[in-house]
Amino acid sequence: MQIAILLFDGITALDAIGPYEALWRVEGYQVEFVAPEVGLKRTRHGLGLQAERALAELPAPEVIVIPGGAGVEAQLGDPRVTDWIRRAHQTTRWTTSVCTGALLLGAAGILEGRRATTHWLSHARLADYGAEPVGARVVEDGKVMTAAGVSAGIDLGLTLVSRLAGPRAAQAAQLSMEYDPEPPFGTGSPRRAPRELVALVRARAAAGQRPAPDDGDGAVSA
Amino acid sequence: MQIAILLFDGITALDAIGPYEALWRVEGYQVEFVAPEVGLKRTRHGLGLQAERALAELPAPEVIVIPGGAGVEAQLGDPRVTDWIRRAHQTTRWTTSVCTGALLLGAAGILEGRRATTHWLSHARLADYGAEPVGARVVEDGKVMTAAGVSAGIDLGLTLVSRLAGPRAAQAAQLSMEYDPEPPFGTGSPRRAPRELVALVRARAAAGQRPAPDDGDGAVSA
Numbered sequence: 001m002q003i004a005i006l007l008f009d010g011i012t013a014l015d016a017i018g019p020y021e022a023l024w025r026v027e028g029y030q031v032e033f034v035a036p037e038v039g040l041k042r043t044r045h046g047l048g049l050q051a052e053r054a055l056a057e058l059p060a061p062e063v064i065v066i067p068g069g070a071g072v073e074a075q076l077g078d079p080r081v082t083d084w085i086r087r088a089h090q091t092t093r094w095t096t097s098v099c100t101g102a103l104l105l106g107a108a109g110i111l112e113g114r115r116a117t118t119h120w121l122s123h124a125r126l127a128d129y130g131a132e133p134v135g136a137r138v139v140e141d142g143k144v145m146t147a148a149g150v151s152a153g154i155d156l157g158l159t160l161v162s163r164l165a166g167p168r169a170a171q172a173a174q175l176s177m178e179y180d181p182e183p184p185f186g187t188g189s190p191r192r193a194p195r196e197l198v199a200l201v202r203a204r205a206a207a208g209q210r211p212a213p214d215d216g217d218g219a220v221s222a
Numbered sequence: 223m224q225i226a227i228l229l230f231d232g233i234t235a236l237d238a239i240g241p242y243e244a245l246w247r248v249e250g251y252q253v254e255f256v257a258p259e260v261g262l263k264r265t266r267h268g269l270g271l272q273a274e275r276a277l278a279e280l281p282a283p284e285v286i287v288i289p290g291g292a293g294v295e296a297q298l299g300d301p302r303v304t305d306w307i308r309r310a311h312q313t314t315r316w317t318t319s320v321c322t323g324a325l326l327l328g329a330a331g332i333l334e335g336r337r338a339t340t341h342w343l344s345h346a347r348l349a350d351y352g353a354e355p356v357g358a359r360v361v362e363d364g365k366v367m368t369a370a371g372v373s374a375g376i377d378l379g380l381t382l383v384s385r386l387a388g389p390r391a392a393q394a395a396q397l398s399m400e401y402d403p404e405p406p407f408g409t410g411s412p413r414r415a416p417r418e419l420v421a422l423v424r425a426r427a428a429a430g431q432r433p434a435p436d437d438g439d440g441a442v443s444a
Binding site: 012013014017018020021024025026027028029030031032033040043045046047048049050052099119120137138148149150151152154155158159162164165166167168169170171172173174175176177178179180181182183184185187188189190192193197198200201204205209210211212213214215 | 234235236239240242243246247248249250251252253254255262265267268269270271272274321341342359360370371372373374376377380381384386387388389390391392393394395396397398399400401402403404405406407409410411412414415419420422423426427431432433434435436437
């Protein structure tokens with residue numbers, strides 16, 4: 001089983017690592033990190049991830065995983081990326097995305113008429129690509145599987161292992177990852193978080209800023 | 223706020239990326255990936271993560287995060303690593319580990335007499351370092367915070383943000399990561415998984431193998 005995970009500058013690391021951590025845990029599964037050119041791709045905050053293979057080396061993986069992050073915007077205009085996604089999709093068993101990686105599937109024409117999800121801050125943009133935005137953590141439509149923001153890639157990864165290798169293998173991967181989450185707060189979804197917290201995160205993201213510590217400017221009021 | 227996350231060959235990627243993904247989401251927080259020598263550190267399954275700074279360049283970060291993975295065994299005998307952890311701990315605000323990274327805290331002498339946790343497969347080994355093994359997802363004892371296996375690093379990361387920057391900043395980070403988990407199975411903990419699944423994962427890990435797909439050898443029976 002050959003699985004390709006796309007990397008690019010400005011990626012959100014967990015979008016890629018969540019699915020990776022589930023998928024490599026099946027014997028015989030080979031995960032490759034790919035980009036238009038081999039080399040280090042960097043998050044905006046200090047981490048370099050190595051793309052070991054060029055897209056042209058892997059024209060037809062059985063599974064593709066397209067992560068998101070602020071860097072997606074630049075990728076939307078790079079035909080090397082969108083053409084590769086479009087062509088690979090013709091022969092994949094599963095075409096998948098995490099977070100705003102869904103916008104790249106959209107730009108490759110894959111979401112037209114499909115149900116899909118993405119990070120809650122970008123949900124409305126799915127309609128730009130003819131998709132029907134669905135408020136769910138993992139959405140399957142045919143062989144296209146999309147996940148909500150960032151950490152939802154773990155749920156997608158385990159669901160994908162279940163579809164590819166069977167529920168027993170996925171249950172073993174989940175146990176091996178000790179994925180029995182205990183989120184410290186109830187604020188992981190905009191449907192459950194207080195309205196002013198949602199407004200704060202939205203405003204800071206729009207300004208290209210991160211929330212400050214509680215005793216810092218801009219943290220405790222939206 | 224300077225935060226150092228240790229990298230090494232044979233690391234489990236999510237152990238490092240889970241905390242990273244929570245910690246960078248606070249304005250002003252600077253996360254550095256460190257190793258004895260600058261360069262790419264590789265998981266056993268196809269991923270390279272770049273250590274941008276040498277340990278000697280960061281003798282006194284405010285927070286250290288020690289991830290786990292199969293490569294921990296080699297690090298236990300590397301005094302460059304254990305000496306750095308021991309010295310850094312003298313001035314940290316928080317000394318933390320994820321998964322079998324706790325064994326490295328132990329080898330640095332930090333867990334003596336402390337309550338701590340690690341990956342369920344290695345829980346009994348904590349006693350080798352004078353620690354009291356605790357069956358919890360995140361354990362705090364003084365300024366030492368340890369997490370259970372792999373995915374527990376996300377819960378540790380958000381808890382750490384809460385302690386460092388306040389609950390509001392942590393709630394914002396959790397919303398930004400859309401951390402509202404929906405594990406596809408109830409098998410994330412050995413306390414909840416079927417006994418034969420626990421035995422399967424334990425046996426395959428002991429053999430240095432991964433569980434096979436459900437139609438493959440060794441998958442459906444322990």
